[in-house]
Amino acid sequence: MGLVQQIGIFLLGSVLAGVANAAVITYDFTATVSDTSLYEPESAQGGRLSLLPIQQGSVISGRFSYDTAAKPASVQPPYVPFYTRVIRYEIPGTNFVSYQVNGFDWASMPSLNARKTDLVRDSDAGYSWDEVQFHTIREEDKITSYALLNYYDWGGDALDDTHFPETFDLAHYFTFNGWFDDLETGSYFAFDADITSLQRVAPSEIPEPTAAFLMLGGAAALASARRRRRAQD
Secondary structure (H helix, E strand, O other): OOHHHHHHHHHHHHHHHHHHOOOEEEEEEEEEEEEEEEEOOHHHOOOHHHHOOOOOOOEEEEEEEEEOOOOEOOOOOOOOOOOEEEEEEOOOOOOEEEEEEOOEEHHHOOEOHHHOEEEEEEEOOOOOOEEEEEEEEEEEOOEEEEEEEEEEEOOOOOOOOOOOOOOOOOOOEEEEEEEEEEOOOOOEEEEEEEEEEEEEOOHHHOOOHHHHHHHHHHHHHHHHHHHHHHHHO
16 A cells, blocks of 8 residues: 555545534633522431532633534424424433532443433524523532523523534523432532633534544554555565
């Protein structure tokens, strides 16, 4: 195999890797906690949820990803008004929300991928609002935790269809909410946060399994060709 062919194999792997990840968009964000709520039964005062290091004014750093080529879920909302279109997406393993706050890493809790649901709501301008939701659920040691990103445009001008948008900005109302349910005690903790910064992450900065395997395949083919050439020599 000639040098040109070897280079071609490597470049093909690179191109395929880029195509495989072209639809996945990732953003980093920061948010400031604006409100918190803690409920504990009398028998569970001072429990695990009261120890969470999240309070009003805490700064959250997080990341979310979504697939613009996602397919709709099999079950859709049963009814929406004539001026609104709502599509629900269920995409385990692709869409996710993660965050850290005051040393607490929410991503360390195992993700219940099968229960992640994302939603896009597109309304006719002037009739209702546009909305995009990213929703992830995690569970560990009988504590179920939810993270929800909400992107709103109250005038209905942000979206022109029910697909995930290519870009987000802070010109519209963007919030982050989290809550924790302690299944043992019946306690719960919730917080609201306002997103203060939003930065799209370049694809080269995001490790993707598909890209890694394709690049590895191209490199393996190149190494194999070199071994065969040495054997012939």
